[in-house]
Amino acid sequence: MELQGFERHDHASCIRDGVDAAAEHCRREGLQLTPVRRRVLEILLERHRALGAYDILDTLRDEGLGSQPPVAYRALDFLVKNGFAHRIERLNAFVACNHPGENHSPAFLICRKCDRVAEGQADPASDMLGRSAAAIGFRIERAVVEAEGLCPACQENDRK
């Protein structure tokens, strides 16, 4: 598994790449990456952390792109449904996907101190729960895996 989220990185390019990947995917699939949807994705990529729907809505409102909750929720639903973003249940928040386009079952490491989120891979079929589910005949369609703890940087700060 390749983990991302706590390392330094070329942020400008990661925003561009994220939007480009989504645009390309929409083009191929005949989906509409409308201004609101594109902007919400950009906001998620820019801030590079888990954002609540109302945080996003505040930004949209400032920019005149919509001021009521459904505007944000609809755009987020679209992004989540198409794999460009994920919902973090633990935080009631959303993050841009780190592997857009790839078909994946995401897992998250959430720092309880700085709220930053790293995304990795969890294969639901191969772990203990997946095997047990198969054994009793439960059909898993989707898995939420969210680990909460301290990221390396916040462990550092704790020691100071």
Add this chain to the structure above:
Amino acid sequence: MELQGFERHDHASCIRDGVDAAAEHCRREGLQLTPVRRRVLEILLERHRALGAYDILDTLRDEGLGSQPPVAYRALDFLVKNGFAHRIERLNAFVACNHPGENHSPAFLICRKCDRVAEGQADPASDMLGRSAAAIGFRIERAVVEAEGLCPACQENDRK
């Protein structure tokens, strides 16, 4: 892993056992299993499914045990903190624990059709995410593992 939740079982005894286990644990630990707390645990065990805080509150209100949200939330906090119940993030709901007393890291199978929940074990340190977290120095303190899908009974009904 021993999975529970979708099989038939002796329900009366599972309520009794759950309350007894909690009472015993509280006795040993010097915790107070007050009437409200005990009743909330019973409600969770009786209904044997994930219940929202307001569902529980409705029942408490009918019984004259408290009518405001904090009453329910405080009892639930107590039960969750002490391992007698778990919060299901995906559903904003709560279930009684199937293995009270045992120190465990729960994982859930949630049926999207009937909303029933089975509880199993997931060892966060041993799976793919745990190993990756260790590799980058992230310290996992708690893990939310919630798989959503169709339970055996609802798969049956689908075919009809």
Add this chain to the structure above:
DNA sequence: CAGCGAACTGTTATGTTATTACACCGGAGC
């Protein structure tokens, strides 16, 4: 026994997250 603090409960008010419902708009296809 009075005074005190800790734990719990009761209640009001409010904050936060999410959805329903319906009007409107613009483009694709007939």
Add this chain to the structure above:
DNA sequence: GCTCCGGTGTAATAACATAACAGTTCGCTG
């Protein structure tokens, strides 16, 4: 042109959760 459809704008409200503070009980300690 007309209609269908997907998307957007908006108002209203539902669902989930917490803050803040008053009142009670009970055990401890002086």
